[in-house]
Amino acid sequence: MSKKKILVMVDWFVPGYKAGGPIQSCVNFVFAMKDDYSVYVLTTDTDHGESRPYEGIESGRWTNHLHPDIQVFYSPKASLSARSLKEQIDAVQPDYVYLNHLFSPMFVVYPLWLKFRGRLKGEIVLCPRGALYESALSVKRWKKTPFLNLFRWMGMPRRILFHATNQREKEAVLQHFPGSKVLIADNLPNMRQLPFAGLAKQPGTLKCIFIARIVPIKNLLFLLTAMEKTKDVRVELTVIGPVEDKGYWEECSRKIAALPGNVSVNYLGPKRNDELPALLAQHHLFTLPTTGENFGHAIFEALLAGRPVLISDQTPWLSLAATGSGWDLPLGDPVGFTRALEEAARWDQPAFDKWAKGAWEHAARFIKNPELHDQYLKLFA
Known part of the structure; x- marks a missing residue:
């Protein structure tokens, strides 16, 4: 029996690191799910805030350099378009599309728009990753408010499943999108712990x-x-x-x-x-x-x-x-x-x-x- 397919869509992925925690969350996710699902990652070939692509990464094709059971497609950022993303989504034909964050025009809004138009068959699971907390919304609120209004207009609560990583995030989702279906799953951490190692400490x-x-x-x-x-x-x-x-x-x-x-x-x-x-x-x-x-x-x-x-x-x-x-x-x-x-x-x-x-x-x-x-x-x- 073939495994169902999960397509992870995220702006930045390894070897990127400048976007912080969301990258690590997605890396931990794909390694945790690879034995139960066929996992694909659709991302860009350039780190957050950078203009030059990653060195040593082949863009524009599916590759399993990270792990034999994890397929990654690094879209050339210089030529990133809705059409190119749709081509790769169609190539994968995912059963589930896992979206990360909330205010990404290409990697969140666009796939939601495809779902709204009936052009994306896979079920969508969206993890806001803290984007709905007031501390996050207060930064560039003028830019984020139109996105929230668009999401409501598209009827997101009826179309997708929200992944909240804790009770606080679940409450934030329901505050902004009443009636949404929300499940809680703790953030997957780095599971590799080295033996305890101390450090010299002098008082003062x-x-x-x-x-x-x-x-x-x-x-x-x-x-x-x-x-x-x-x-x-x-x-x-x-x-x-x-x-x-x-x-x-x-x-x-x-x-x-x-x-x-x-x-x-x-x-x-x-x-x-x-x-x-x-x-x-x-x-x-x-x-x-x-x-x-x-x-x-x-x-x-x-x-x-x-x-x-x-x-x-x-x-x-x-x-x-x-x-x-x-x-x-x-x-x-x-x-x-x-x-x-x-x-x-x-x-x-x-x-x-x-x-x-x-x-x-x-x-x-x-x-x-x-x-x-x-x-x-x-x-x-």
Whole structure:
């Protein structure tokens, strides 16, 4: 009996990494589903914010270079068109089309339009990936509102299944599209965990790492302000991620230049996903006071590496203190972030080892959850 076909449509895919978490979500998805379905990925041949195609990738044809059971088509971005996408959709003849994010004209709106016109037979499963959270909609709202109105006009609730990655996202979907059919399946994380590895820790010093796109929603400026107010400890911060908002980065740079002598910042720019585990291993604490995350792959990667985290309460990673794996604090309490930084800086070796192992064990429990895979099979039943 032949497997049913899933066609994943997404603007960016590996070897891209500058679009952040959604790429990793799709990579984890295709590897998790390849044994149960024939998996195809339709994407572009150029990373987010770049003009030159990926090196070493053959575009314009289906290839299984990623895995023998995963077919990927890298559409040349320079000649991307509705017609070229329709040709590849027709070539696959998918039973299911899995759409990612919400405001992509070619990889979300166009296939929805095809469904609306009766020109796409496969069932559509759409994962907004946090795009309907207020923190995300508040950015360029003028641009996104017409899309939402178009989706309602097309009668999306009657035509597709929404994939929410948590209860909060399900509520956001129903708020904007009442009557929609929504199923929850937790975000599929990186399932490969290395053995626990420690790191030397001296009381009074703390090496922190921030991994995210440089945009206001990731809240780097908030973190710098919290670090600025630390007393009687030395805090080092490594910042990793592409600068997407130059004005915001200039504001952060001014703050960095004015930091007191006990706080230092080193910006390394963007890094590939395969470079992150080694960088995480060199730091004591992962920091991300984000205003909203659908999942937070960088957060999970830190836990997976056995590094406690200091994050906001605007992610699915809550009640971290109860598991001894970090803090999830309200953004309305900036002093709380400063206190947490000072507490982590004062850790001696046994204290750090306890928190680090707590983080590692928290991630280990998550990836061993037997319900994760079953949740995805229900999406495509």
